[in-house]
Amino acid sequence: MVEATQKISLPDFPKEIQADPHDVPYTKEQLLKFYWAMRLARTFEERLATLYRQGKILGAVYLGMGQEATSVGCASLLQKGDIFSTVARNLSAWFYVGVQPEHVMARWMGKDQPPSHGRELGLFLADLENYGLAPYHNGAMGSWIPAGAGYALAFKMRRQPNIYLAFTGDGATSPGDFYEGLNFASIHKLPLVIICEVNQFAYSTPPEKQMPVKNVVDRAPAFNIYAEMAFGNDLFTVIETARRGIEHARSGKGPALIEFKTFRQRGHGEHDDCSYVPEELRTFWEERDPLVMYHRWLLDRAKIAADEIDRLDEEAVRRVDAAIEYAESLPYPKPETVTDRLFAPSPHDPRPEDRKNLYEPIENPAIPSLTATRERPTGGGHF
Numbered sequence: 606m607v608e609a610t611q612k613i614s615l616p617d618f619p620k621e622i623q624a625d626p627h628d629v630p631y632t633k634e635q636l637l638k639f640y641w642a643m644r645l646a647r648t649f650e651e652r653l654a655t656l657y658r659q660g661k662i663l664g665a666v667y668l669g670m671g672q673e674a675t676s677v678g679c680a681s682l683l684q685k686g687d688i689f690s691t692v693a694r695n696l697s698a699w700f701y702v703g704v705q706p707e708h709v710m711a712r713w714m715g716k717d718q719p720p721s722h723g724r725e726l727g728l729f730l731a732d733l734e735n736y737g738l739a740p741y742h743n744g745a746m747g748s749w750i751p752a753g754a755g756y757a758l759a760f761k762m763r764r765q766p767n768i769y770l771a772f773t774g775d776g777a778t779s780p781g782d783f784y785e786g787l788n789f790a791s792i793h794k795l796p797l798v799i800i801c802e803v804n805q806f807a808y809s810t811p812p813e814k815q816m817p818v819k820n821v822v823d824r825a826p827a828f829n830i831y832a833e834m835a836f837g838n839d840l841f842t843v844i845e846t847a848r849r850g851i852e853h854a855r856s857g858k859g860p861a862l863i864e865f866k867t868f869r870q871r872g873h874g875e876h877d878d879c880s881y882v883p884e885e886l887r888t889f890w891e892e893r894d895p896l897v898m899y900h901r902w903l904l905d906r907a908k909i910a911a912d913e914i915d916r917l918d919e920e921a922v923r924r925v926d927a928a929i930e931y932a933e934s935l936p937y938p939k940p941e942t943v944t945d946r947l948f949a950p951s952p953h954d955p956r957p958e959d960r961k962n963l964y965e966p967i968e969n970p971a972i973p974s975l976t977a978t979r980e981r982p983t984g985g986g987h988f
Contacts, residue, residue, distance in 0.1 A: 615889050616836075616866060622902040624841040636907060638701070639681065639840060641917050643673040643896050646697035648921040649706055652929065653713060653727075657875045661933075663715035664726050669694030671838075671870035674895035675802050677701050678843030679770060682851050683737065688756050689770040690739040690749045693728050694802065694869070698772070702736045710928040716935035722945075723938040739769075747777035750786030750799065757795035757860075768796040768854045776807025778821050787860060791828040794859035798850050801862065802837060804869035805890070809881045821864045830860050837865025838895040870894075 629636075650668045657666040669676065676691075676698035683689060683702070691698060699709065711718040713727030720731065731740035739756065741749070753771040760767045777783060778801060790797040801821045803812060818824060825832030831853045835846040843865060850861030868890030872879045879887075903909045948954075 613883055613885050615886070618836045618838070618866070618893055620892050620898070622839050622841060622898050622906070624839075624902075624906075626902075626907045629841055633907075633909060636903065636909065637913065637917065639677050640899060640903060640914065641921075642677045642680075642697045642701035643899065644917055645700045645706065645921045645924060646673055646676075647896055648918075649700075649709070649925050649928070650696060652925050653710075654871070654875055656713075656929070662713050662727075663723075666713070666875040667693035667726075667728055667873070668871045668875065669696055669869075671868045671890065671894060672802055672804060673697040674840040674843050674899065675800065675837045675865045675867055676772070678840050679772070679800050679847045681844060682848055683770065684767070686737070686765060686767040687770065688733065688737045688739050688753075688767070689772070690741065690753060691728075691730075691772050692741070692749070692774060692777070694774075694804070695772050696728070699730060699736070699738070702738070704730065704732075704736060704738075706924050706928040707931040710925075710932040711935055714932045714935075715937060716932055717938040718935060722942070724946075745780060745782050747773065747780045747782035747786075749773065750777075750783050750797075751789065752786075753799075754786045754790040754795055754797050754860075757790060757797040757854075758793060760796055761793070766855060768798055768851055770798045770800060770851070772800045772802065774807060775801060775803040775812055775821055776810070776815065778824065779807075779815055784827075787828045787830065787862070790860040791830050794857065796854040796857070797860040798847075798854050799860070799862045800847065801864045802867050803864060804867050805886065806869060806873070806882070808873040809877070822862060825862045828860070828862075830862055831858065832862040832864070834864040834866070837867035838890075838893050838898060840895065840899050867895075868893075 647670060650670055653662065653666055654668060656662050672694050676695040680689070680698035680701040689698070696709070700706070708718065709727055709730065712721060712725065712730065715723040717723055721729070725741075729741040730738060732738045739749075739753070749771050750773065753769040756769040760769070773783075786797070787799070789795070803821060805811060807815055813819075820834055822832040822834045831850060833846055833850060835842050837843055846865070847863055850863040853859070853861045870891070871877075900914065903914060904911060
């Protein structure tokens with residue numbers, strides 16, 4: 606007996622960017638900056654996938670290929686003092702705001718480089734001072750939503766005209782943190798903007814198997830908040846849709862939930878072979894690749910010379926090659942530093958010259974928290 610295949614419902618999103626070049630309020634330099642961030646991220650992640658298979662990357666690798674337009678479009682709307690957080694697929698947003706590929710590659714290789722010194726995956730970058738990039742909240746899925754509400758509350762209490770923008774996926778809208786954060790933000794009318802990238806699968810689970818509603822924005826009425834949904838692979842559609850939500854939040858009217866329909870071109874991680882993705886669905890979205898669509902638009906509609914775009918493509922390859930060379934030249938963290946930063950600084954911390962004694966028998970532990978019953982000298986410190 607031939608097993609019946611489930612009919613796939615596909616949206617009617619166009620294969621080409623619809624914006625008229627005469628109507629977009631950007632200079633050629635700005636248009637090429639959009640392209641550069643998307644192209645650099647795509648080139649970087651293509652090489653990252655290869656390095657993972659060569660065993661040069663520590664831990665799992667998560668890529669954002671196919672979602673570059675949502676990242677760049679939203680990042681382009683951030684203002685000085687705004688804060689944003691990313692999850693696993695927003696590398697192009699990092700590059701748009703100025704993060705250097707060398708530093709990202711070094712993190713993926715687990716090298717001894719600030720701020721994590723080899724203690725996190727490359728996708729968990731945080732740098733509030735230079736980029737307004739909030740720490741990844743590596744707890745429950747969706748925990749960045751209530752944390753973002755906290756940042757937004759601080760903006761409101763300080764009367765700062767800033768917003769907190771949180772990228773997330775549809776899978777992270779089902780856990781409780783999503784509801785708690787949005788409920789709190791709605792009650793207090795906080796400047797929180799949620800950018801939900803619906804990339805068709807929460808790991809391997811399609812939206813209809815993990816949500817009782819058709820769209821993420823259908824959950825917005827429960828919070829009485831502004832919500833809008835749009836095609837996430839058209840860069841200018843992303844910008845205009847996100848702009849409305851951001852302006853709503855920045856003007857003091859409360860949070861906004863923006864949903865972008867897009868597609869994750871690779872597996873949940875590079876360990877995932879994507880065998881659960883129907884071929885018809887993959888073909889539909891690959892015909893709407895955001896980088897390819899924007900490349901065509903620049904050439905055919907904006908009439909930007911092909912050699913200018915080619916130079917950016919070539920420069921992206923050079924920058925990624927240089928990033929790999931830089932990362933490979935760095936040392937790994939020293940094993941004796943493994944317990945660094947697990948506890949707040951204390952006068953009882955081991956001195957550098959005592960590192961060799963760090964791994965003592967449990968009867969004579971060197972870690973302060975394990976010595977709670979011992980007598981301690983008084984006079985400050987945490988222990």
